[in-house]
Amino acid sequence: MEGTLEMHGxxxxxxxxxxxxxxxxxxxxxxxxRGLESSSRVVLSFEHVExxxxxxxxxxxxxxxxAVRMQKSVYLSGNVPEIFRQAIQDSGFKRHxxxxxxxxxxxxxxxxxxxx
Amino acid sequence: MDGHAFGAxxxxxLVTTPGINTSIFLxxxxxxxxxxxxxxxxxxxxxxxxxxxxxxFRAMHTIKGSGAMFGFDKVAEFTHEIETAFDLVRNGKVSVxxxxxxxxxxARDQIRxxxxxxxxxxxxxxxxxxxVLSSLRTLMNSxxxxxxxxxxxxxxxxxxxxxxxxxxxxxxxxxxxxxxHDIFMRGxxxxxxxxxxxxxxxxxxxxRTERIGWLDEMDPExxxxxxxxxxxxxxxxxxxxxxxxxxxxxxxxxxxxxxxxSEEGGFRKLGEILIERGDLSNExxxxxLQSNKxxxxxxxxSGLVSGDSVASALAExxxxxxxxxxxxAKESAATIRVASEKLDLLVNLIGELVTxxxxxxxxxxxxxxxxxxxxxxxxxxxxAELRDNTMNIRMMPIGTTFSKFKRLVRDLSAxxxxxxxxxxxxxxxxxxxxVIEKLGDPLVHxxxxxxxxxxxxxxxxxxxxxNRRGCITLSAGHAxxxxxxxIADDGAGLxxxxxxAKGSERGLIASDAELSDEEIxxxxxxxxxxxxxxxxxxxxxxxxxxxxxxAVDALRGTINIASRAGTGTVMTLxxxxxxxxxxxxxxxxxxDYFIFPLSAVEECVELTDDDxxxxxxxxxxxxxxxxxxxxxxxxxxxxxxxxPPIQQVVVSRIERMRxxxxxxxxxxxHQTVIKSLGAIHKNIMGLSGATxxxxxxxxxxxxxxxxxxxxxxxxxxxxxxxxxxxxxC
Numbered sequence: 139m140e141g142t143l144e145m146h147g148x149x150x151x152x153x154x155x156x157x158x159x160x161x162x163x164x165x166x167x168x169x170x171x172r173g174l175e176s177s178s179r180v181v182l183s184f185e186h187v188e189x190x191x192x193x194x195x196x197x198x199x200x201x202x203x204x205a206v207r208m209q210k211s212v213y214l215s216g217n218v219p220e221i222f223r224q225a226i227q228d229s230g231f232k233r234h235x236x237x238x239x240x241x242x243x244x245x246x247x248x249x250x251x252x253x254x
Numbered sequence: 255m256d257g258h259a260f261g262a263x264x265x266x267x268l269v270t271t272p273g274i275n276t277s278i279f280l281x282x283x284x285x286x287x288x289x290x291x292x293x294x295x296x297x298x299x300x301x302x303x304x305x306x307x308x309x310x311f312r313a314m315h316t317i318k319g320s321g322a323m324f325g326f327d328k329v330a331e332f333t334h335e336i337e338t339a340f341d342l343v344r345n346g347k348v349s350v351x352x353x354x355x356x357x358x359x360x361a362r363d364q365i366r367x368x369x370x371x372x373x374x375x376x377x378x379x380x381x382x383x384x385x386v387l388s389s390l391r392t393l394m395n396s397x398x399x400x401x402x403x404x405x406x407x408x409x410x411x412x413x414x415x416x417x418x419x420x421x422x423x424x425x426x427x428x429x430x431x432x433x434x435h436d437i438f439m440r441g442x443x444x445x446x447x448x449x450x451x452x453x454x455x456x457x458x459x460x461x462r463t464e465r466i467g468w469l470d471e472m473d474p475e476x477x478x479x480x481x482x483x484x485x486x487x488x489x490x491x492x493x494x495x496x497x498x499x500x501x502x503x504x505x506x507x508x509x510x511x512x513x514x515x516s517e518e519g520g521f522r523k524l525g526e527i528l529i530e531r532g533d534l535s536n537e538x539x540x541x542x543l544q545s546n547k548x549x550x551x552x553x554x555x556s557g558l559v560s561g562d563s564v565a566s567a568l569a570e571x572x573x574x575x576x577x578x579x580x581x582x583a584k585e586s587a588a589t590i591r592v593a594s595e596k597l598d599l600l601v602n603l604i605g606e607l608v609t610x611x612x613x614x615x616x617x618x619x620x621x622x623x624x625x626x627x628x629x630x631x632x633x634x635x636x637x638a639e640l641r642d643n644t645m646n647i648r649m650m651p652i653g654t655t656f657s658k659f660k661r662l663v664r665d666l667s668a669x670x671x672x673x674x675x676x677x678x679x680x681x682x683x684x685x686x687x688x689v690i691e692k693l694g695d696p697l698v699h700x701x702x703x704x705x706x707x708x709x710x711x712x713x714x715x716x717x718x719x720x721n722r723r724g725c726i727t728l729s730a731g732h733a734x735x736x737x738x739x740x741i742a743d744d745g746a747g748l749x750x751x752x753x754x755a756k757g758s759e760r761g762l763i764a765s766d767a768e769l770s771d772e773e774i775x776x777x778x779x780x781x782x783x784x785x786x787x788x789x790x791x792x793x794x795x796x797x798x799x800x801x802x803x804x805a806v807d808a809l810r811g812t813i814n815i816a817s818r819a820g821t822g823t824v825m826t827l828x829x830x831x832x833x834x835x836x837x838x839x840x841x842x843x844x845x846d847y848f849i850f851p852l853s854a855v856e857e858c859v860e861l862t863d864d865d866x867x868x869x870x871x872x873x874x875x876x877x878x879x880x881x882x883x884x885x886x887x888x889x890x891x892x893x894x895x896x897x898p899p900i901q902q903v904v905v906s907r908i909e910r911m912r913x914x915x916x917x918x919x920x921x922x923x924h925q926t927v928i929k930s931l932g933a934i935h936k937n938i939m940g941l942s943g944a945t946x947x948x949x950x951x952x953x954x955x956x957x958x959x960x961x962x963x964x965x966x967x968x969x970x971x972x973x974x975x976x977x978x979x980x981x982x983c
Binding site for chain 2: 163192201225
């Protein structure tokens with residue numbers, strides 16, 4: 139997996155490439171933490187992701203609820219590859235309402251709902 | 255169920271003896287094979303469509319399971335091998351390729367062959383099946399596994415392991431699964447387990463995220479997720495348990511059967527589901543129900559139940575509700591399967607009834623009894639309704655014929671190195687089953703011609719500025735009492751000069767004859783007519799198009815051909831909706847009765863001796879200032895008796911041409927039950943059948959097209975004769 143954090147004003151763009159699997163979960167976690175520390179709005183780009191497993195999904199959940207606690211936000215950028223969409227659908231993350239940590243319907247999986 | 259499944263089924267007397275059940279299986283298998291073929295063709299265009307893969311898998315699975323139950327062991331064994339390969343596709347372990355589609359289509363044909371042999375143990379097709387399995391194994395072993403999964407090769411020895419589905423009553427299960435926290439580190443992806451579960455039936459999956467903590471405190475390599483899965487399946491609880499067998503000990507796993515909704519139609523309420531799941535006690539529920547908010551919100555607000563639990567319970571409620579609704583819809587749309595022979599018999603009986611009813615009406619009209627007239631009119635109304643309803647039962651969508659042409663286009667275009675798409679429109683258009691059955695061969699001929707002679711090779715198309723992929727459009731639609739079927743290709747078009755030259759060479763036309771484009775194109779419908787310089791195994795022998803014409807004529811239809819060089823060719827077949835009962839126009843000629851197909855009749859006008867005198871012996875009648883040619887049927891049928899002073903011209907439209915037919919009198923509309931002519935009379939020119947009138951008299955049904963052709967031939971002969979006579983003078 140390759141991951142970079144680019145700052146665009148208050149927005150931190152986390153660009154991810156390759157395999158988002160458990161082998162790279164620690165790297166992804168660090169990247170997300172850096173993003174949340176250095177910006178008020180973190181946008182995750184999965185456009186060039188080739189493989190994904192559930193360790194990545196739960197990290198996105200954790201990043202989102204942490205962002206809500208910090209009064210910040212985490213979003214997925216528009217272009218989500220098919221393999222990612224399929225994983226979200228099959229694993230049951232797709233939902234109409236956010237979890238109890240959600241504020242202002244900012245849950246990443248709710249945003250995905252219409253796209254799926 | 256393992257390799258002994260077949261034996262076990264037999265021991266439990268689940269294998270039935272050949273008979274009615276076998277024929278039902280054969281019928282259903284034939285339908286499934288069509289479904290399989292159609293889905294495979296669609297999958298080739300949409301290789302990523304998981305629904306299509308599911309359809310293919312299900313079709314094979316059903317053929318295999320039913321085949322085993324009905325004693326078609328060879329079919330079951332063979333299908334199992336193919337199904338195994340598609341299971342890998344379904345699980346994303348092997349990707350869809352053209353080779354896979356080719357092999358699966360060949361396998362489908364082998365299954366068809368085995369079924370045609372009625373499951374006999376003959377070994378005629380063994381070589382073919384071996385070839386298919388060998389190709390499949392080669393492909394499976396050469397296809398790289400998709401990322402993250404290994405593709406196990408298809409077992410070379412079919413005896414090693416065989417899975418026959420053990421089907422149970424459909425049940426719904428609530429599966430709650432919390433994997434061990436180190437599941438990722440054990441190299442197991444929980445998602446693959448979930449996908450295995452969902453593949454067992456219809457499912458709703460809810461990921462529960464309440465154990466996920468804050469990012470900084472989270473161990474990213476541990477699994478913090480759990481799942482609630484509602485599964486409705488016929489595979490039984492053991493099939494579900496088998497999936498978790500390797501991690502059951504370290505996981506929190508519960509599998510409970512969900513009671514079906516009560517007969518009264520009530521679905522369990524959210525509170526009831528939560529109590530059943532153990533997420534809430536009855537006391538807590540009663541307490542919360544005292545306030546006015548929605549129960550879900552109240553429970554979450556009070557902290558008694560987590561948001562995930564409520565979402566999961568709601569998902570379960572929705573799953574069961576939607577399943578029940580689908581089931582009800584299916585039940586209400588229930589159909590019954592009836593042997594087509596029974597329908598044919600019913601139509602024959604209706605035909606007899608229509609004839610008797612005509613007799614009744616005629617007899618009653620002679621008695622002048624108002625009470626009887628009333629009854630006769632009621633019988634007439636009911637007979638007409640019964641006739642229409644019965645004919646409707648025999649109506650089938652033409653799409654059943656269309657679907658097999660996709661395969662034809664695919665295979666032939668590949669064989670000829672061409673790239674051709676087949677588009678179909680109006681597949682839902684209905685027409686009589688007899689017409690559909692007889693329509694298959696003519697359409698095959700036309701499409702084969704389009705592929706072989708019409709559509710150019712990709713390089714030639716590109717060079718002439720066309721899309722390298724050719725297109726054949728097959729469309730159908732209703733036009734009055736007819737169905738119009740249009741076969742259009744965007745190929746090179748017909749070569750008018752070559753057709754004309756060939757027609758002249760074969761003596762079909764005079765070299766200097768003035769012909770319209772339509773008349774030139776119609777030459778290709780002559781027997782043995784072909785302009786192809788080389789024969790292929792597809793077409794070019796000139797045996798196709800005259801067969802098409804014969805078949806369409808037999809269906810009382812017409813063919814029209816239009817073409818433009820470089821742009822393409824359009825063949826239009828106009829066919830009657832039914833061949834059993836038609837509306838006719840009853841006429842009389844010298845005391846005999848004849849029927850015109852009413853759909854061809856445009857109007858009737860009088861023809862007097864004065865009109866004849868005005869046209870100076872030419873067969874033309876002036877209708878509202880326009881001259882219309884006519885054929886005198888007395889002359890055609892060699893009637894010598896004196897004609898009445900006033901006759902009728904029945905003006906009909908045949909293939910865009912208006913032509914009058916002179917008869918003595920027009921009697922009126924008549925429901926015509928078509929009876930075919932016997933062997934002695936069936937070749938009489940100008941007659942296509944007969945019907946019985948109310949008083950038992952026979953009326954002959956006119957074949958207007960043939961009468962026109964005979965008249966044209968006789969005129970040509972006369973002109974030729976005169977020409978020879980003049981030359982001799």
